[in-house]
Amino acid sequence: MPTTTAHAPAFKVLPEPSDLPEPLAEPAVEELRLEHVMGALSDPLRLTIVRKLLLESEDFDHSCGWFGLDRPKSSLTHHFKALREAGVTRQRQYGLERRSHVRVDDLNARFPGLLDLVAAWTPQA
Amino acid sequence: MPTTTAHAPAFKVLPEPSDLPEPLAEPAVEELRLEHVMGALSDPLRLTIVRKLLLESEDFDHSCGWFGLDRPKSSLTHHFKALREAGVTRQRQYGLERRSHVRVDDLNARFPGLLDLVAAWTPQA
DNA sequence: CATGCAGTACGATTCAAGTCGTACTACATA
């Protein structure tokens, strides 16, 4: 509690269950819908993102700069949000960066085999 | 076989490789694209159609009336066309009816496991 | 404190998709 700094309303003093930042808003496992996941994965850029995470992530989260995608930042925000809202990726805020990883366990539990298809995907010639 | 009915301009005298009508235009197996298939399967009505074909078709083609979908005919045309153009279904013209079936072998060859996900899908509560 | 950096927020534009009504074709059959 700050002594009496008139404006400051104690931003995030909730006890954290782990040392990781809280994930951004996302559907719970049981809320995952095949049609939404399919919709998220019907875009080549998003397939590229998810595949790269699956094949090269080495179990780390990655900021959207890591992907080396040649698109304006606001476009990337749009696509990463689409993936998160469909439940394909989880995003956490690490200071300045918002890092993503694929919800592998959740997706394998609900849609077994789906991620294998994404990993095997190759962009159009 | 009519003997010599004056007007008849012999509509389909091409030699048929089998006794089935020719399929309507569709992508070849090697042209199937995951993003297009995903896009076709990102719609609940189309998931309903494909799942019903997978679970209840008994290896027969089915006209679009068979599905009992409560939508205008022109909407159904739209969705069956979307499925066919993505390569999910094959359509053949049987006289008046245009019957559909899922391209099970092609899809299993290119995207193994995908149809299992569709078969396990259930519409939103 | 000024600059740079990672990313969001907002708004504009463009384009595709879903939805449907109406009109039409082609065939079957009463």
Added chain:
DNA sequence: TATGTAGTACGACTTGAATCGTACTGCATG
């Protein structure tokens, strides 16, 4: 030949997605 049937074709409308520029926030570091 008139009616019904299974479906397409076309056009209109509406909604959502993709695209991007610009402005902004919050933090780090010179």
